[in-house]
Amino acid sequence: MNIKELILKLALEQGKIxxxxxxxxxxxxxxxxxVNSVIRSMVSNGLLLKGGATAGSFYVLPQNVHLIGNEVTVKLKREGLEEHKIFNDLKEKAPFINELKENISSVLFYAFTEMLNNAIEHSRSRYVEISIRKDEKDITFIIRDFGVGVFRNVMQERKLKSPLEAIQDLLKGKTTTQPHSHAGEGIFFTSKVADIFILESFGHRLRIDxxxxxxxxxxxxxxxxxxxxxxxxxxxxxxHLADVFNQFVTEPGEVGFDKTEIKVRLYASGTVYISRSQARRILAGLNKFKTIxxxxxxVTTVGQAxxxxxxxxxxxxxxxxxVVPINMAESVQFMVDRVEKPAHLK
Structure with a gap:
């Protein structure tokens, strides 16, 4: 009996191993x-399902999916994956997904498929790890790849100076490294429909709460x-997805993503005085929107420039x-009011 056969035998006899x-x-x-290498291969090939995490990880046969409870983890070869098929496959392996309310299910499907698609098409990673779990309060998914890194990829493709600038661009929306095939809306809207959204890559973390x-x-x-x-x-x-999408449309009833919101403090670089060059960084790429x-x-004050x-x-x-400024301190309002506005705004 080889090691793979032994693992299958143990899983059949014990349920969880x-x-x-x-x-x-x-x-x-x-x-x-x-042994770990063999088990990982069996999970990738669908012979075993993984439950738990880190030291608490365990494995079951696909027919014993009910033993996993409210969490399932898989590791898959990235090449050839289709995000909607993976989601449907997870629904079979994790029945708790089918028990979600309609609006939660719709949001989950949208966010999951958008983020997995990013990993499939942009990461150049050999494998993708996927985990989805439900507890008493939340539904959570984690998608991890081992590729080029989202911030580095944006930084390199858009010729930016740092991962921070890449994060700033991603927060604007319509940022993509493949403009011919992507609208650059996935991360933006996924971050809006989440309660908590986190991106981690090569030593940098973006957390949107x-x-x-x-x-x-x-x-x-x-x-x-x-x-x-x-x-x-x-x-x-x-x-509801429609409600979130509608927040970023200038005219109610229109189809499209033409409105964005920028948190100015993320461009302040640790100083209360914000320069003309920093203003240009904020404005970069925003000409694609109708409303900003x-x-x-x-932000306690800004420079005249x-x-x-x-x-x-x-x-x-x-x-x-x-351009609509909001939440201005009195000193910021003063500087904005001092600007000689273009004739069409007077």
């Missing part, structure tokens, strides 16, 4: 590392290759675009 069970059964004739309406950008150590996406949605959420909401929350660049120079160049 762990790596340590297999190592014990073969009496240490093979290393734990070798819509429960408190805030965004955090952090540096991580050690750096890990590839991209990790974490999506969390409350089981009690009232969100500039959120000045927690910054205000002039946005509210005079940009508005003269793009008179059909509406």
């Amino acid at each position: 762990k790596t340590s069970d297999v190592v014990k059964a073969i009496d240490s004739t093979k290393s734990r590392q070798h 819509n429960t408190i309406k805030d965004i955090f950008i952090e540096e991580l150590a050690p750096q890990k290759k590839g991209t990790k996406v974490i999506f969390v949605l409350s089981l009690g959420s009232k969100k 909401i500039l959120d000045f929350d927690r 910054f205000a002039d660049e946005i509210f005079r120079v940009f508005q003269q160049k793009y008179p059909d675009i509406e």
Whole structure:
């Protein structure tokens, strides 16, 4: 009996098995590392399903999916994957997905397929790891690849100076490294429909917490290759996809994504004075929108050059675009009001 046959036999007899069970059964004739390698291959080929995480990981036969409970993990070869087929396959392996409310199910399907599609088409990773779980409060999925990294990819393709600039561009929407085949809306809208949305890649983390309406950008150590996406949605959420999409349309009833919102503080680089060059960074690529909401929350003051660049120079160049400042402190309002507005705005 080879090791694969032994693993299948143990899984049939015990229901749930762990790596340590297999190592014990073969009496240490093979290393734990070798056993792990065989098990990972069996998971990739659909012979086993993975439950739990890290030290709590266990494995079951596909016919014993009910033993997994409310979590399932798979590792798949990226090439040739189709995101909607993977989601449907997970629904069979994780029956709890079918028990979700209609609006939660729709949001989950949209977010999952958008993020998996990104990994399939952009990561150049050999494998993709997928985990989906439900607890008492939330439904969560994690998609991880081991490829080029989302921030580095955007940075390189758009010739940006740093991962931070790549994060800033992703937050605007309509940012893509394949404009001929992608609209660049996936990450933007997925981050809006989530309660918590996290992107981690090569030592940088973007965390969007819509429960408190805030965004955090952090540096991580050690750096890990590839991209990790974490999506969390409350089981009690009232969100509907159409409502979220409509928030970013200038005219109600129109079809399209022509409105965006920018948090100015993410471009401040640690200083209260914001320059003309920083204003240009904010404005880069925004000529694709009809309406731009500039959120000045927690920005205590801005430079005259910054205000002039946005509210005079940009508005003269793009008179059909509406720039709407919100949450301005008194000092910011003062600088914006001082700008000599273009004639069409007077």
